[in-house]
Amino acid sequence: MIFFLAGTSDARELAVTLQKEGYPLIASVVTENAVKELEQVQIGAFAGRMDAEEMCTFITKKQAAAVVDASHPFAEEASKNAMEAAKRANVPYIRFERKEQNFAESPLITYVSSYEEAAERAADTKGTVMLTTGSKTLAVFTEKLLSNPDIRLICRMLPRKDNMEKCEHLGLPQKNIVAIQGPFTKAFDQALYEQYEVKCMVTKASGQRGSVDQKVEAAKELGIKTIVIERPDIQYQNRCSSFDEVIQQLKKQGIKGGAISGL
Template sequence: MVLFLAGTGDARRLAVCLHREQIALLATVVTENAAGSLRKAGIPVRVGRLATQEMASLIRERGCSHVVDASHPFAEEASRNAIQAARICGIPYIRYERPVCPYKNHPGIRVVSSYEEAAEEAARRKGTILLTTGSKTLHIFAGKLLLDPEICLVVRLLPNRDNLEKCAELGIRQKNIIAMQGPFGKELNRALYRHYGITTMVTKESGQAGSVDEKVESALELGIDVIMISRPKLDYSTSFSTAEEVVAVLRKLRRSEQDAP
C-alpha cells in the first residue's frame, strides 16, 4: 500500500489514476472537502494534518511500502514530515510536483524568495495590489501596505468564515475582498483585474496542472506587473512532474518487490 499525500486537485486526479492501475492507496488530505472525490473513487482517506511521528505510526499501522508526496508546492511542513516519516520507516519517498512556472524570466515578473520580500516589493510599487497568496500570510502584507495612502490592497481568498474574520481583524475593507473558490479561467481573471484596476498582482510559484498559471498569463497579457514568490527549497531526492512518471516508478518498485527472494 502507498501512503499518498493528496494536497491539490491534480494530485487527487493522480491518486484516482493510480487506483485504476490497481495500486493500493491510503490518501491523506487536510479537509473533508478535499476527501470527496477520493472517496467517490473508492480510495480510503485519512483527513487531518499529520506530524512526523503520526505519519510514521500510520505507515506502520497500515503496512505502507512507499510514500508519494503530492502535497501543494508550498506545503513545506507536510513535505518535511513525509520525508522524515519515510526515512524513519525505511521506505521509499517519491515527490510529485507540478512543473515550475514557464514565465519566470519574463520582464513583467519580479521573482522574490519570501513573503516579506514580496510585501516590500509591493510597497515600493504603490498602486492597486492584488494579493492571491492565501490567508496564512495575509498579516505580513497588511502590515506593510494598508497604511500607505498610495496603495489599495485587494485580496482574493477562499470564501470561508475564518478568512473573512481575519480580513476584518486586519482592517481590509469588504469591498476589496474577492471571496471565491477557484479554479479561475483567463476571462474571469481579466474581468477581475479590470474591475479593480489592478496594477500589480502578487502570487506564489504554485504552478498549475498543465504548467500554465492562468492568473499569471492573464496579468501579463494586460500589462499588469507580477510579483512571484519562489517555491521553498527542499531536497526531495526523487521528484517527478507527470502522472505517467509516478505510475511507471511505482510499477517498477512493485515488480522489484515481487521478484525479491
Template structure:
C-alpha cells in the same frame, strides 16, 4: 497500502492513476471538500493536517508500505513531515511535483524568492494590490501593506471560515476580500482585476497544471505588474529525484513495493 498527500488538482489525478494501476491508495487532504471529490472518484481520503508524529502514528497503525508526496510545491512543512515520517519507519518516499514553467522576461514580471520579498516589492510599487497566495502567509502582506495610504490590499482566497476569521483579525475589510474557489478562467481573472482596479497582482509559481498561467498572462496583458514568488529550491525523494511523470512515478512505486516483499 500507499499514503498519498494530495495538495493539488494534478496530485488528485495521480492518486486516481495509481489506483487504476492496481495500487491501493489512501489520500490525505486538508479540506473536507477535497476529500469529497476524491471519495466521489473512488479514492478513500482522510482529512486534516498532520505533523510528523501524527503521520508516523498513522503510517504505523495503517500498515502503509510507501509514502507519495503530492502536496503543494510551497508546502515545505508538509514535505518535511512526510520525509521524516517515512525515514523514521524505513518506508520508501516519492515526491511528485508538476513541471516548473519557464517564463519569458517581461518588464512588468517581477520574481521574488520569498513572501517577504514580494511584500516589499508591492510596497514599493504602490497602488491597488491583489494578493492571490492564500491565507497561510496573509499576515506577512497585511503587516507590510495595510495602513499605507497609497495601497489598497485586496485578497483572493478560499471561502473557508479559517480564512475569513484571519482576514478580519488582521484588519482586512470585508469589501477587500474575494472568497472564491478556483480554478478561474482568463475572463474571470480579467473581470476581477477590473472590478478592483488592480495595478499589482501577487501570485505563486505553481506550475503547468495550475491556474497561474491564466492569472499571470491576463494581468500582464492588462498592463498590471505581476510579482511571482518562485518555488523553493529543494529536492525530494529517496535519491533526490522529483517525479513529474505519472508513469515514471508509478513504475518507481511498483518496483519499491516488489522489493519490500
C-alpha cells in the same frame, strides 16, 4: 497500501490513477472539503496536519508500503515531515510535483524567493495590490500593506469559513475579499483586474494546473506589475513530474499494483 499526501487538483487525478493501477491508498488532506472531493471518486481520505512522528506512527500502523507526496508545491513543512516519516518507517518516499512554469522575460515580472520579499516589493505600489497566494501567509502582507494609505489590498482566496475568519482577525475589510474557487480563464482574470483597477498582482509559482500562467499572461496584457514567489528549494527524493513516472518509481521500489495490503 500507500500513504498519499494530496494538495492539488492533479493530486486527486493521480490518486484515482494509482487505484486503477491496483494501488490502494489513503490520502491525507488539509480540509474537510478536500476529503469530500476525494470520497466522490472513491478515495479514502482524512483531514488534519501531522508532524513527522505522527506520520511515521500512521505509516507503521497501516503497514503502508510507500509514501507518495503530492502535496502543494508550497507545502514545504508537509513534504519535509513526509520525507522524515518515510525514513523513520523505512519505506520509500516518492514526490510528485507538477512542472514549474517558465515565463518569457518581461520588465513587468519580478521573481522573489519569499513572501516577505514579495510584500516588500508590493509596498512600492501606489494603487490596488491583488494577492492570489491564499490565506496561509496573509499576515505577512496585511502587516506590511494594510496600513499603507497609498495601497488597497485585495485578497483572492478560497471561500472557506476559516479564511473569512482569518481576514476578519487581520482587519481586512470584507469589500476587499474575493472569495472564489478556480480554475479561471485569462478573460476572467483580466475582468477581475479591471474591476479592481489592479496595479500589482502577487502570485506563487504553483504550475500550470494552478492557473498561474493564466494569471500572469492576463496581467501582462494589461500592463500590470506581477510578483512571482518562487518555489521553496527542497531537495526531494525520487521526484516525478508525471503519473507514469510515479508508477514506474513504485515498481522500481519493488511495489507492484495489486500486491499491497488493504486498508
